[in-house]
Amino acid sequence: GAVVSQHPSWVICKSGTSVKIECRSLDFQATTMFWYRQFPKQSLMLMATSNEGSKATYEQGVEKDKFLINHASLTLSTLTVTSAHPEDSSFYICSAAGTSNYGYTFGSGTRLTVV
Amino acid sequence: QQQVKQSPQSLIVQKGGISIINCAYENTAFDYFPWYQQFPGKGPALLIAIRPDVSEKKEGRFTISFNKSAKQFSLHIMDSQPGDSATYFCAASGSNYKLTFGKGTLLTVNP
Numbered sequence: 609g610a611v612v613s614q615h616p617s618w619v620i621c622k623s624g625t626s627v628k629i630e631c632r633s634l635d636f637q638a639t640t641m642f643w644y645r646q647f648p649k650q651s652l653m654l655m656a657t658s659n660e661g662s663k664a665t666y667e668q669g670v671e672k673d674k675f676l677i678n679h680a681s682l683t684l685s686t687l688t689v690t691s692a693h694p695e696d697s698s699f700y701i702c703s704a705a706g707t708s709n710y711g712y713t714f715g716s717g718t719r720l721t722v723v
Numbered sequence: 724q725q726q727v728k729q730s731p732q733s734l735i736v737q738k739g740g741i742s743i744i745n746c747a748y749e750n751t752a753f754d755y756f757p758w759y760q761q762f763p764g765k766g767p768a769l770l771i772a773i774r775p776d777v778s779e780k781k782e783g784r785f786t787i788s789f790n791k792s793a794k795q796f797s798l799h800i801m802d803s804q805p806g807d808s809a810t811y812f813c814a815a816s817g818s819n820y821k822l823t824f825g826k827g828t829l830l831t832v833n834p
Contacts, residue, residue, distance in 0.1 A: 640820055651812060651824045652767070701766045705820055712822065714766035
């Protein structure tokens, strides 16, 4: 089946530094990738949608200059949290959709802790 | 505006019992309705999904019932097991492929 690999699974960084999270589709070409944020005991909130080779589309209220998304190839998307602050601490999850209709596969998530 | 309403927030079921989680949607443009299972510290995993052209879909112990006129769909877990204890999310999407999630249901299956 479709597999999405997300790395790292957890990261701790100092306030003011930047962190990059990778999301790779291992056995299919992901035409669209989505990035979500999830706070404890809450649902997934869509942050942005990215299509290969084009700029990401951000949801309302998400700072595009803070959460940089790059989708340079059909198998890789990255989310960079720039100048991270403690309030950015959260669980970040990517998902990838291939060419088949509505074929979403989620990564295993990245727990970001900013200290 | 919450487009997908999920209930209950939490559910406790005895082993062997039936777990039922309900969702209601508002956007009639939605045409794909998946259910996801999420364990702590992990990403969601697709359990089962349905499109509005069928009223029911069954895969193993998991069944989705779909009522298009009422704009409701539900997940039934038969013979619930302690290993089913997790958070379950319903979701919906349309032609833009964006998933809108319900708020989740924390299921606990007691042995």
